[in-house]
Amino acid sequence: MKFLMYNMKKRFYGGGGVHLKNYEVILFDLDGTLTDSKPGITKSVQYALNKFGIIENDLEKLEHFVGPPLKDSFMHSYGFSEEKALTAVRYYREYFAEKGMFDNSVYPGIENLLKVLKEKGKRIAVATSKPTVYSISILEHFGLYGYFDMVVGSNLDGTRTAKSEVIDCALLEYRAYNKSQVVMVGDRMHDILGAKENGIDSVAVFYGYGTEKEISNCCPTYTVGSVQELFNLLLG
DSSP: OTTHHHHTTSOBOSSSSSOOOOOSEEEEOSBTTTEEOHHHHHHHHHHHHHHTTOOOOOGGGGGGGSSSOHHHHHHHHHOOOHHHHHHHHHHHHHHIIIIITTSOEEOTTHHHHHHHHHHTTOEEEEEEEEEHHHHHHHHHHTTOGGGOSEEEEEOTTSOSOSHHHHHHHHHHHTTTSOGGGEEEEESSHHHHHHHHHTTOEEEEETTSSOOHHHHHHHOOSEEESSHHHHHHHHHO
């Protein structure tokens, strides 16, 4: 089981044996945490790359685009200049808005988790690098929007794409709570590092798209391997 080595170094939550805080505010990443958005995202990236004459038939090779800011991914993975990367993002959105957005699915058990958190009086929000307008449309499409106090994402003009900025914006709405009562749940290093930069705890989910190496290097407060384990951790 891929979590065992990590368990020796960090607090791995597998259903018991760990003292948990009573978190009152839970911030959720969207892609790879609430929904499995890989099909729509990778096809949108494939479409954008094709506009530059870059043919990528293996969508698995584009999986790393799920989660991080798109502009950064185009720059780091393909050596695009910032200007070229911004053009690639525009091409990406052409396909994503028309076809890719709903080529997506909710992870089994997520809706029940949100329902119970809401019933328990927890404050829950989405904190994602995906543009807010797209995030709301996706949540509405899958019937999840009503569970959240708010949805904080990036702006279409390319601002507020860093996860630390997104989390900071969300925390402004929860300033009545001590940061020890807030936790960020996500599947990529950007979620974990963004939480650290804002002084809050984090839960890394391994059912998403972050690799074991990526996550372990970030040292999240907790790791879980399934939605059920996440349920047990947050509701204990």
